[in-house]
Amino acid sequence: MNTxxxxxxxxxxxxxxxxxxxxxAVPPQKKSNATNTNHAIFxxxxxxxxxGDFIAVSKVNMEIPSHSITAFIGPSGCGKSTLIRSLNxxxxxxxxxxxGGKIMYEGIDLYASDSDAVEVRRRIGMVFQKPNPFPKSIxxxxxxxxxxxxRQSKSELDGIVESSLKSAALWDEVKNRLKESALGLxxxxxxxxxIARSLAVxxxxxxxxxxxxxxxxxxxxxxxxxxxxxxxxxxxVIVTHNMQQASRVASYTAFFSTEVNPDNDRRTxxxxxxxxxxxxxxxxxxxxxxxYVTGRVG
Amino acid sequence: MSTISLxxxxxxxxxxxxxxxxxxxxxxxxxxxxxxxxxxxxxxxxSRGALNLDLFRNFPSARPANAGIQSAIFGSIWVVGIAALxxxxxxxxxxxxxxxxxxxxxxxxxxxxxxxxxxxxVPAVVFGMVGLAFIARGSLGWGFTVGTAALVLAMxxxxxxxxxxxxxIRAVPSSLRDGSLALGATQWQTVWRTVMPSALPSxxxxxxxxxxxxxxxxxxxLLLGALAFVTYNPESLDSDYTILPxxxxxxxxxxxxxxxxxxxxxxxxxxxxxFLMNLTAILIRDRSQRKA
Numbered sequence: 001m002n003t004x005x006x007x008x009x010x011x012x013x014x015x016x017x018x019x020x021x022x023x024x025a026v027p028p029q030k031k032s033n034a035t036n037t038n039h040a041i042f043x044x045x046x047x048x049x050x051x052g053d054f055i056a057v058s059k060v061n062m063e064i065p066s067h068s069i070t071a072f073i074g075p076s077g078c079g080k081s082t083l084i085r086s087l088n089x090x091x092x093x094x095x096x097x098x099x100g101g102k103i104m105y106e107g108i109d110l111y112a113s114d115s116d117a118v119e120v121r122r123r124i125g126m127v128f129q130k131p132n133p134f135p136k137s138i139x140x141x142x143x144x145x146x147x148x149x150x151r152q153s154k155s156e157l158d159g160i161v162e163s164s165l166k167s168a169a170l171w172d173e174v175k176n177r178l179k180e181s182a183l184g185l186x187x188x189x190x191x192x193x194x195i196a197r198s199l200a201v202x203x204x205x206x207x208x209x210x211x212x213x214x215x216x217x218x219x220x221x222x223x224x225x226x227x228x229x230x231x232x233x234x235x236x237v238i239v240t241h242n243m244q245q246a247s248r249v250a251s252y253t254a255f256f257s258t259e260v261n262p263d264n265d266r267r268t269x270x271x272x273x274x275x276x277x278x279x280x281x282x283x284x285x286x287x288x289x290x291x292y293v294t295g296r297v298g
Numbered sequence: 299m300s301t302i303s304l305x306x307x308x309x310x311x312x313x314x315x316x317x318x319x320x321x322x323x324x325x326x327x328x329x330x331x332x333x334x335x336x337x338x339x340x341x342x343x344x345s346r347g348a349l350n351l352d353l354f355r356n357f358p359s360a361r362p363a364n365a366g367i368q369s370a371i372f373g374s375i376w377v378v379g380i381a382a383l384x385x386x387x388x389x390x391x392x393x394x395x396x397x398x399x400x401x402x403x404x405x406x407x408x409x410x411x412x413x414x415x416x417x418x419x420v421p422a423v424v425f426g427m428v429g430l431a432f433i434a435r436g437s438l439g440w441g442f443t444v445g446t447a448a449l450v451l452a453m454x455x456x457x458x459x460x461x462x463x464x465x466x467i468r469a470v471p472s473s474l475r476d477g478s479l480a481l482g483a484t485q486w487q488t489v490w491r492t493v494m495p496s497a498l499p500s501x502x503x504x505x506x507x508x509x510x511x512x513x514x515x516x517x518x519x520l521l522l523g524a525l526a527f528v529t530y531n532p533e534s535l536d537s538d539y540t541i542l543p544x545x546x547x548x549x550x551x552x553x554x555x556x557x558x559x560x561x562x563x564x565x566x567x568x569x570x571x572x573f574l575m576n577l578t579a580i581l582i583r584d585r586s587q588r589k590a
Binding site for chain 2: 194
């Protein structure tokens with residue numbers, strides 16, 4: 001465990017008023033894991049996403065490091081969900097959605113003509129705001145991904161289901177009822193099942209769009225612990241409305257805000273600041289970030 | 299002692315409205331239920347013992363003592379069964395395409411949508427005219443056969459099947475599609491493995507209801523030779539045929555009194571078949587609701 005002393009950090013006077021809670025929760029600076037180099041897994045270059053003639057988020061430039069947790073925070077309508085959905089081409093399915101600029105994933109253009117959306121989504125999984133288990137058994141939920149992606153024997157599938165459920169810290173709770181409907185699980189268990197389900201296809205990245213906003217604090221805590229554990233092996237990008245959550249789990253935080261276009265009174269999201277989580281919460285450079293994280297705005 | 303009262307305290311006009319609507323609702327229910335019981339009761343009285351096994355065993359005949367409806371029962375089953383086999387799969391596939399694979403803002407999609415809705419409102423007899431001109435006669439020239447009748451009924455119920463299937467598919471929450479696609483499933487796998495299993499019970503309900511409508515329909519087939527005295531069961535697509543609604547018409551309009559009893563008995567048979575189909579649809583719907 002890294003125990004760098006946080007008191008050495010310069011804190012500007014305005015931020016010093018930040019709620020004690022948040023500051024207490026900011027984790028000690030995480031050094032990169034010795035085994036993994038935290039190279040940039042995503043590079044966003046002037047990325048804009050629009051629906052028809054409505055620009056949801058514009059001109060985002062950022063590099064998301066691998067094997068760590070990156071949080072997107074910001075007020076409603078700032079385009080953070082839109083942006084995360086464009087990282088695995090989930091937006092492709094919305095009529096009129098367009099991605100401008102370049103999103104490079106491991107050096108490959110995600111939206112190049114020979115990049116297949118299905119393969120992209122296999123490598124870059126997604127967990128949604130509301131737990132969305134299929135109305136099937138627990139086993140079939142986890143086996144769904146492997147079944148659609150490869151042909152597998154029963155024993156291989158059994159192994160994948162067990163290891164995925166173990167990785168999602170759900171195995172002990174469900175091992176005796178794998179054949180029962182997933183809809184009988186509690187909300188928190190359903191969300192961990194959805195995480196297990198995405199792990200079963202062996203992705204590199206897991207995107208999480210407000211994964212805890214429908215859950216109670218105890219279920220939220222379990223998911224957060226799980227995320228921190230998973231970050232050893234996977235890259236995690238999470239959208240959250242909960243600043244404490246970002247400060248508790250994320251190594252890096254991106255703050256988004258909205259700009260009102262004076263011509264048509266429409267709002268466009270933009271990236272304001274992207275840095276180590278500590279810097280975002282304790283030492284932000286942009287006054288808008290500071291206003292948001294100290295609770296004066298939003 | 300309490301100083302307030304929780305006894306009923308309504309002004310006279312509120313009380314009147316309350317009771318008025320209560321009576322109105324009860325009457326409506328009574329009419330809806332009472333009417334069908336009344337019809338069944340009257341038919342029973344009129345059938346005067348004609349509802350017996352001989353009715354099913356015998357074929358149409360000019361002598362009331364020998365007259366039955368076997369060829370009409372088999373005719374209806376053949377015609378409606380083949381119509382369902384044609385219309386239901388095509389309708390479901392069309393609905394899947396329109397809901398899942400085409401951008402709803404696409405101009406062609408809008409034109410197709412409008413057409414399907416209009417087609418569902420076309421009077422049945424018009425389908426009969428089309429069948430007469432283009433299937434029975436014209437280039438196909440199938441004549442007055444089971445095949446012609448089945449094809450016309452299939453055309454008639456196809457738009458309804460498409461509409462109910464689309465509504466069932468649309469009712470599947472999009473979060474299930476998102477979940478499936480996020481696991482690397484293709485769009486086809488998503489439709490096949492997540493959307494269809496959820497939509498199928500309500501598609502089946504809608505399909506059965508539209509097929510039962512075809513079962514009771516007589517107008518289009520009136521033009522297509524179903525009003526015939528057929529004394530044998532259909533054996534293939536180019537057999538002659540008759541159907542239950544039209545044999546009722548035939549017997550009811552005969553001069554001989556005895557035939558009227560047979561017409562009433564046949565009506566009860568037709569109603570029983572329709573009732574069973576609708577009951578099946580309701581049972582399927584209830585089962586799927588309980589599961590969800």
